[in-house]
């Protein structure tokens with residue numbers, strides 16, 4: 473059960489622990505931190521473990537550029553913990569950053585978001601990593617609930633709202649009614665898979681090897697889900713596969729769209745299946761209200777429009793797609809008393 477007393481004394485922190493970004497909300501302050509969820513480590517000799525070189529933005533900047541012996545790690549994959557120790561380091565870094573700015577440096581109470589479709593073991597790992605990172609208490613909340621709250625949906629009403637969250641590692645569609653998740657479905661296929669598809673396309677067409685950060689920049693700059701007028705082009709730099717020397721080529725938005733097409737189709741299919749599984753009364757609510765689209769990939773050019781056409785329902789992009797989940801956790805922290813329905817789902821994950 474949520475310990476109301478400790479909340480009065482200490483620091484309440486909300487964390488959206490994403491595969492690409494970690495976003496931190498502090499009660500009464502708002503979002504205080506948003507950084508890539510990357511850690512750069514140096515392996516110590518004779519199996520003596522590792523030394524953390526950088527976390528967050530600095531670690532991402534090192535990705536693909538680090539010398540031998542140093543590794544840039546993304547400890548979360550598909551929305552779940554792939555590397556427990558590094559996830560703990562990531563959370564520790566966030567808690568250190570928020571505690572150092574606060575009068576209350578003692579162990580904060582932390583609410584952390586998790587994908588709706590994860591196993592008990594994966595859920596427990598998130599709680600253990602949060603406690604291990606220094607939290608006094610750790611609670612989890614399902615991401616679709618916090619995303620819906622974050623975009624201002626009335627989740628505790630008996631009418632259905634559908635939220636689609638396409639992040640770096642997960643694509644998740646959920647229907648929420650009366651504060652609970654009625655239908656949910658997810659894929660561990662999202663923005664990072666699009667980056668990988670762009671790397672493969674550039675390699676095949678141009679014999680050019682590019683890194684993950686470059687591919688991400690290509691996707692975010694000229695990527696699209698629908699034909700554009702005019703189509704765009706971009707200079708892309710990397711290493712020539714044949715002679716290993718630096719090389720630059722021009723990549724077009726048409727090629728990028730073709731490369732990410734299979735991923736867009738699988739996301740569309742996931743949404744269609746979720747709509748088919750819905751009770752008819754809820755489906756009516758969803759059509760009336762429109763589907764909310766959030767997560768970083770909702771910024772992809774033409775994506776909301778394409779989804780809307782393919783499911784024949786209005787799709788409304790969130791205003792702050794990278795922050796919806798963290799803002800929703802913030803609403804839980806700010807209104808603990810009035811959030812009882814949502815707290816139930818928090819308690820389900822607590823121990």
Ligand SMILES: Nc1ncnc2c1ncn2[C@@H]1O[C@H](COP(=O)(O)OP(=O)(O)OP(=O)(O)O)[C@@H](O)[C@H]1O
Nearest residue numbers: 490491492493639640641642663767768769771772
């Ligand atoms: N303009 C853009 N166009 C397309 N994709 C974008 C854009 N801006 C950001 N993204 C992508 O959004 C993804 C990150 O989104 P987000 O921060 O919601 O993910 P996350 O919460 O860390 O991951 P997950 O929830 O899947 O674990 C990255 O793949 C990033 O490249």
Ligand SMILES: [Mg+2]
Nearest residue numbers: 490639767797
């Ligand atoms: Mg996310």
